[in-house]
Structures are given as C-alpha cells and as structure tokens.
Amino acid sequence: MTTPPTFAPRLDARLEAVLSLIQADTHADIGTDHAGLPIRLVQLGRVRRCIGIELNAPPLALARRQVARAGLSGQIDLRQGDGLAPLQPGEAESVSMTGLGAGTIAAVLERGRQAGRLPARAVVQCNDSPLSLRRWARVAGYWLSAETLAHGHWPYPVLALTRAAGTDPAYGDLPLEAALRFGPRLLRERHPLLRRVLADAYGRYAPAAAPGRPAADELAAVLAALEYLGWTARDLQEERQS
Numbered sequence: 056m057t058t059p060p061t062f063a064p065r066l067d068a069r070l071e072a073v074l075s076l077i078q079a080d081t082h083a084d085i086g087t088d089h090a091g092l093p094i095r096l097v098q099l100g101r102v103r104r105c106i107g108i109e110l111n112a113p114p115l116a117l118a119r120r121q122v123a124r125a126g127l128s129g130q131i132d133l134r135q136g137d138g139l140a141p142l143q144p145g146e147a148e149s150v151s152m153t154g155l156g157a158g159t160i161a162a163v164l165e166r167g168r169q170a171g172r173l174p175a176r177a178v179v180q181c182n183d184s185p186l187s188l189r190r191w192a193r194v195a196g197y198w199l200s201a202e203t204l205a206h207g208h209w210p211y212p213v214l215a216l217t218r219a220a221g222t223d224p225a226y227g228d229l230p231l232e233a234a235l236r237f238g239p240r241l242l243r244e245r246h247p248l249l250r251r252v253l254a255d256a257y258g259r260y261a262p263a264a265a266p267g268r269p270a271a272d273e274l275a276a277v278l279a280a281l282e283y284l285g286w287t288a289r290d291l292q293e294e295r296q297s
C-alpha cells in the first residue's frame with residue numbers, strides 16, 4: 056500500500072503548464088528556489104529523479120527544507136551553482152528554467168550548450184517577451200516543439216524546445232517577426248490569451264510608432280499578427296476595455 060505524500064506544494068498555472076510538458080527519467084530544474092516543480096514532478100511520477108540547481112544560498116536552504124518535508128531527499132538532488140554548470144554532460148534528459156527574464160534564460164541555456172551540458176529538451180517560462188528565447192532556439196538548433204500561455208499577473212509564455220537539425224518547421228509560412236514575438240504555435244492555434252498579449256503590445260507601441268523608431272517595427276509585427284489572424288486593431292481595443 057502506498058502512503059500519500061505528506062507535503063504536496065501547490066503550483067500556480069505557469070508551473071502546472073511547465074510540469075505538463077516534462078516527462079523524463081532524470082530532469083534538472085535550474086533556479087529551483089522553493090523546489091515546488093521538482094517535488095511535484097517526482098510525486099506525480101513524471102520524472103524518476105530530479106536535480107535542482109540554485110545559485111543563491113537562501114533559496115537553496117528553502118529548497119532543502121521543502122524537499123525534506125516532502126520526504127524526497129533520495130530522489131531530488133539539490134546543488135548550488137550557476138545555470139547548468141553543476142550538471143554533468145548527459146546526466147539529465149531535460150532541463151527547465153522558470154520565473155526569470157527571457158534574456159537571462161537564453162544566456163544560461165547558451166552557456167550550457169557551449170559547455171556540452173544542455174540536454175536535448177528544455178522547458179522554459181519567462182516573465183517577459185519570449186522573443187530572445189525564440190531567436191536563440193532557432194540559432195542554437197532547438198525546435199519549438201510546444202508552447203502555451205499560462206494565466207497569471209499577465210499571460211506567461213511557456214516554451215518546450217527540442218534539439219533538432221535544420222529549420223524549425225513551426226514557423227513555416229508565417230510572418231517571421233510576428234511569429235518570433237507572439238509564437239508560431241500560439242498564432243496557428245489562435246490561443247485564447249493571444250488577444251490580450253496583442254492588445255498589450257498594440258497599446259504600448261502604437262502611440263510611439265513614428266517612422267524609423269524601434270516602436271514602428273514592433274507595431275508592424277503586431278499588425279502582421281493581426282492580419283494573419285484576421286483581427287483588427289478595433290478588436291484589440293475591445294479587449295483592452297474589457
């Protein structure tokens with residue numbers, strides 16, 4: 056008879072979305088902090104073993120307390136260090152990094168890739184525009200195998216990246232700059248939270264989009280996304296007022 060876990064941390068929608076995209080024998084969570092994701096991954100049987108990596112001592116101490124409370128010190132190995140540096144090459148099949156900026160996550164993945172430590176699959180959730188992550192993945196040889204938006208303070212982007220050769224087919228015939236900013240798979244599936252993302256971007260860039268300014272390029276990408284979706288700027292205004 057199995058005894059139910061005494062401590063099962065509650066994950067928010069963004070970490071639930073990340074969890075649903077992970078299935079591995081050994082997984083590594085970078086910037087693990089409260090260790091909620093590794094604990095639930097093991098408790099739900101989505102991974103057999105997890106390595107939690109944390110740069111800073113106070114969150115690492117919190118992770119150790121949480122893992123001990125869940126009775127999972129044998130399955131969750133916590134290590135202090137920067138990015139993928141504490142991971143041996145080939146040690147984990149997949150990696151996650153969540154709750155940070157896209158630029159920070161892309162830099163950590165790239166350093167890990169150059170050191171030969173980046174596994175073939177990564178699931179990431181950034182707190183800002185995922186543009187730099189999508190750009191990085193195309194150059195680094197990782198295809199966007201899945202993506203979603205999770206409810207929260209704002210729609211949080213969640214991306215699953217899988218190492219593959221050649222050009223990522225997810226982008227296909229989509230307007231590239233729009234797809235890089237708003238997500239090729241999100242555009243194709245007309246994700247329900249995309250309207251809010253586009254409304255926010257339109258509201259930010261339309262007032263500042265004089266010719267030659269960076270906001271003009273951003274606005275052009277918003278308008279290209281709208282054209283692909285068959286929506287108008289008026290549709291977005293209704294979204295912003297609701």
Ligand SMILES: C[S@@+](CC[C@H](N)C(=O)[O-])C[C@H]1O[C@@H](n2cnc3c(N)ncnc32)[C@H](O)[C@@H]1O
Binds near residue numbers: 086
């Ligand atoms: C905002 S918290 C997010 C915690 C958790 N991943 C989540 O999504 O709820 C970011 C954590 O990443 C850690 N961190 C930041 N940069 C890191 C790096 N280069 N390597 C390892 N951990 C890092 C921070 O110390 C912090 O505990």
